[in-house]
Amino acid sequence: MNKNQYKSGFVSIIGRPNVGKSTFLNKVIGQKIAIMSDKPQTTRNKIQGVYTTNESQIIFIDTPGIHKPKHKLGDFMIKVAQNTLNEVDLILFMINAEEGLGKGDHFIIERLKQTKQPVFLVINKIDQVHPDDLIKIIDQYKELYAFKEIVPISALQGNNINTLIEQIEKYLSEGPQYYPPDQVTDHPERFIITELIREKVLHLTREEIPHSIAVVLDSMQSRENGQMIDVAATIIVERDSQKGIVIGKQGKMLKEVGRLARMDIEALLGSKVFLELWVKVQKDWRNKLSQLRDYGFREDEY
Known part of the structure; x- marks a missing residue:
């Protein structure tokens, strides 16, 4: 053509x-x-x-x-x-x-x-x-x-x-080709990583955790040997009871979230990943504009 x-x-x-x-x-x-x-x-x-x-x-x-x-x-x-x-x-x-x-x-x-x-x-x-x-x-x-x-x-x-x-x-x-032929999304990898983690929490906790969670990527860096990428992220919930559910008995739920998310992140990045997850309570964050902005919801971008 x-x-x-x-x-x-x-x-x-x-x-x-x-x-x-x-x-x-x-x-x-x-x-x-x-x-x-x-x-x-x-x-x-x-x-x-x-x-x-x-x-x-x-x-x-x-x-x-x-x-x-x-x-x-x-x-x-x-x-x-x-x-x-x-x-x-x-x-x-x-x-x-x-x-x-x-x-x-x-x-x-x-x-x-x-x-x-x-x-x-x-x-x-x-x-x-x-x-x-x-x-x-x-x-x-x-x-x-x-x-x-x-x-x-x-x-x-x-x-x-x-x-x-x-x-x-x-x-x-x-019209023009806006993106290179091998590019499949305009979202940075960091955003997709937080979404993959959030997906695992939603899937594993089912009805216990509503959409009152956010995930913030704290750091992502390759090790000197290039064989591993270290990823640290924090899962934000609204209540102490939700924190307990996400962590689970003896940390089992959080470990499973991490295990499943790590598999998807490794597929995304094409590299071995060491994933460290934390859980933090921020009460009623969905109604606080400053926290919505902190967690990536910026109206001015739209």
């Missing part, structure tokens, strides 16, 4: 919490850059995943799931998601086929009506529903908004992902 026909653009993935946005992004990019959890509100910042071919480059932005905010962190996440809609070339509105139409979808569709960008309806988890039900879901959503394309997929299985990519490319304009 002639170089001046190269296409590129920014694509926002938006939807209710837990519809599979991060699973989709990781599948398309081919490696783990967004953390996954069955708890809502796992994604806190805009994650940019970069998908590059010889013909095009698509920069995906995975926004926090839109919901009614309950605290300052929630307010921040909603602003990030809504601001993103006006900055992109195309919007993917992702829904969960299993859940069907809900109040949250009506809220998002009202936001979409205020944008001029083309919007695709992406119906995820189609492997979990009967084809007849899928037709009903499509009809329901078509009545609410004039979507440019409707694409059913299974992000987990990989079904129809290539079709969706092809449809996206049709709507992109000619």
Whole structure:
């Protein structure tokens, strides 16, 4: 293809919490850059995943799931998601086929009506529903908004992902290659490391620890022999009782968090890692703007 026909653009993935946005992004990019959890509100910042071919480059932005905010962190996440809609070339509105139409979808569709960008309806988890039900879901959503394309997929299985990519490319304009072809995200490694640690805490503690945790990377440095990278991080919780849960009896929970996180971090860095974790209580940090900034939530970046 002639170089001046190269296409590129920014694509926002938006939807209710837990519809599979991060699973989709990781599948398309081919490696783990967004953390996954069955708890809502796992994604806190805009994650940019970069998908590059010889013909095009698509920069995906995975926004926090839109919901009614309950605290300052929630307010921040909603602003990030809504601001993103006006900055992109195309919007993917992702829904969960299993859940069907809900109040949250009506809220998002009202936001979409205020944008001029083309919007695709992406119906995820189609492997979990009967084809007849899928037709009903499509009809329901078509009545609410004039979507440019409707694409059913299974992000987990990989079904129809290539079709969706092809449809996206049709709507992109000619443009430059914004990132080198081997770059898969614009987030620094330090950010992804903290997210991988946070994912393990969410996964292992289940209902016991809500989203009142943050992870701060204290230090990361290679040893002189180059054979090992030392990583030290602090897990922030809101209450003493949560600290006890994250550490666990005789430190077992924290050790398991460390073991699983270290495996992912080693895969990310391509090196052996010595991971040291600490747990610290910062009461009600989600409602304190100064601490939100300290933990990487900066509105001015959005």
